[in-house]
Amino acid sequence: MTGMSTKSRGGVVLTVCQVLAASLSVGCRGTLELAPSDHEVVLARQLLDAPNPAKPGPHPVLTLFYGGGQDRNRPEYRDSVTLVTDPVDASKLVDLADEATRHRKYWGFGPDSFPVNGRVWYPEGTGPFPLVLVVHGNHNPRDFSDPGYGYLGELLASRGFILASVDENFINGSSIGNDVRGWMLLKHLEAWRDFNSDPGSPFRGKVDLGKIALMGHSRGGEAVGVAGAFNRLRHYPDDASLTFDFDFDIRSLVAIAPVDGQYLPADQRTRVRDVNYLVLHGSHDGDVTSFHGIRLWKRVDFVDGSPRFKSAVYVYRANHGQWNTVWGRHDSGPRSARILDLRGLLAPEEQREFGKLYISAFLEATLKGDERYLPMFRDHRVVGGWLPPTMYVTRFQDSTFRILADFDEDIDVTTGTEPGVRLRGDSLSTWREGDLKLRSRNRTSTPQSQFNQAVWLGWNNRIEGAEEGELGAPTSYSLELPEPLARSWELGPGSTLDFALTALDEEPAPREREAGEQEGPESAQRAAGDRRSSRRPERKDEEDPDEPKEPVDLTVELMDGDGRAAEVRLSRYGPVRRPLEMKILRRRDLEDDRFDSLSEMLLQSYSIPLEDFVAVTPELDLSSLATVRFVFDVTEAGTVVLDELGFSNLDPAFLEVRIP
Secondary structure: OOOOOEOOEOOEOOOHHHHOOOOOOOOOOOOEOOOOOOOOOOOOOOOOOOOOOOOOOOOOEEEEEEEOOOOOOOHHHOOOEEEEOOOEOOOOOOOOHHHHHHHHHHHOOOHHHEOOOEEEEEEOOOOOEEEEEEEOOOOOOOOOOHHHHHHHHHHHHHOOOEEEEEOOHHHOOOOOOHHHHHHHHHHHHHHHHHHHHOOOOOOOOOEEEEEEEEEEEOHHHHHHHHHHHHOOOOEEOOEEEEEOOOOOOEEEEEEEOOOOOOOOHHHOOOOEEOOEEEEEEEOOOOOOOOOOHHHHHHHEEOOOOOOOEEEEEEEOOOOOHHHOOOOOOOOOOOOHHHHEOOOOOOOHHHHHHHHHHHHHHHHHHHHOOOHHHOHHHHOHHHHOOOOOOOOEEEEEEEOOOEEEEOOOOOOOOOEOOOOOOEEEEEOOOEEEEEEEEOOOOOOOOOOOEEEEEEEEEEEEOEEOOOOOOOEOOOEEEEEEOOOOHHHHOOOOOOOEEEEEEEEEOOOOOOEOOOOOOOOOHHHHHHHHOHHHHOOOOOOOOOOOOOOOOOOOOOEEEEEEOOOOEEEEEHHHHOOOOOOOEOOOEOOHHHHHHHOOOOEOOOOEEEEEEHHHHHHHOOOOOHHHEEEEEEEEOOOOEEEEEEEEEEEEOOOHHHHOOOOO
């Protein structure tokens, strides 16, 4: 690939694939210079013992169309329909106002008779097969979007899924909201229920209506969340005279570069519960310019006790349109090449290969129960050999997760979310809680917020005015647990400590000498302790602005009620990234005017098995766990943002494959 060469430093030569999970955040152009470290992971390795889910399966693929059979603009939905469907009345959800005449003139119908059209890829065989619907987002209504997911249709059908790409092009280019997009998906499911029961249908008895997934792109990505919420309701939130009776067994939702908040039912943000959820977004998205999907990720709740999970993957250098073969690279319309800097984008084939990989694996895991793919949602590095050469930020949480602190509950920085949990800071330069922001409003009135609180922790172990090399005792941040919590939560070696974290470029000034700290490097050595001071990297006399910043690392420590402690290095469980810088516009002045930041504030999830702490200190009593402590003893100075701290009792399949 052009602009992706590497260079030797310190006797180490790394390719882009090898860099992918390393601890430095680097750009996509020019030379990549990396300092060697003991936790670099060569992503060319393949650790998952399963077939590549992005490769075709054993089933021959068949196709057909269903629809009203009278479409004036779409011959496939006029002349080629195998299954004829009745139109649906959306007039209680739609008010086209001044657009009604224009809409009817082109399409030949209004909201009282929206067609139920779809193109289908399905496997040859008796089935029954899981059903997946995919819906596009907003685009030129005459540049039809539904054919653009054929690459997914061919793949999934070959692997034993039915995929229907839903036609909602008649909604595009209008003021029709995403509530209608979601409602239309449910009306399509009603049609599929009929297909499965109709003796004259080629799908008679072949559709597994107990295994349904909905997938959407852009505005369609918000629509799948709306559909997931509407599926459980009895009334339309904005007009209760419209009643619902859906209750489909929707097990999974996939959102690709979704918007969020364009539709606010009852003036609230849509919440979804008890579904598996996967959201994908690209850093160089020139349309949905902020990761809106991370907001719905936060609002997906697990309440019924069944095993489920949610995963988010942020793909560096992916854009908005290349997920759909019709849309392509032109996120800002036909003149995109004049506005957007397209040089750094992933190749279209690479971006879609990633989509096939994660979407297929997600559906195999959640609709077919193939647990072999579960580890890749906890740690993307285990499928490094299959991933396109770029960088990723991932979030993961499963239904067993129990929260200690998510910083949303009050304004007291010393209290956790779980009653009785106390938060402590020792010698921190920065300790504050606040709202995580998005980098832009995405050209709408949507608030520039992730609607998620987190804690900022900054430290500097250097002492103001001290001799070169003299460091004070390491700073730390602790969660103190009430005495019965570990036992009541049944924490054990099979549990994991979970949290989300990112490192920032901010570096606080050296701290003042604390009372009791004597001058001189020997006293600092005693204060820090031989074992920790030996881990500190050598300090550079001068910082070279062209050199990559030092990787951020820290120690995670558990202590039981009797004072026994065990600790691990965080970097063992994934790269500790600073926010990835992106420049998507050709002109820097326009970039500065449109975006508040050159990076998105996204946190990386970490899941640390408690058995790893027991391996360090076998006598550690997890049933009396008293303290979780983050010790800033590796990197001399830095700032991290931390959120969603808690414990999980994961399905062992999630932990079956781990980075050594």
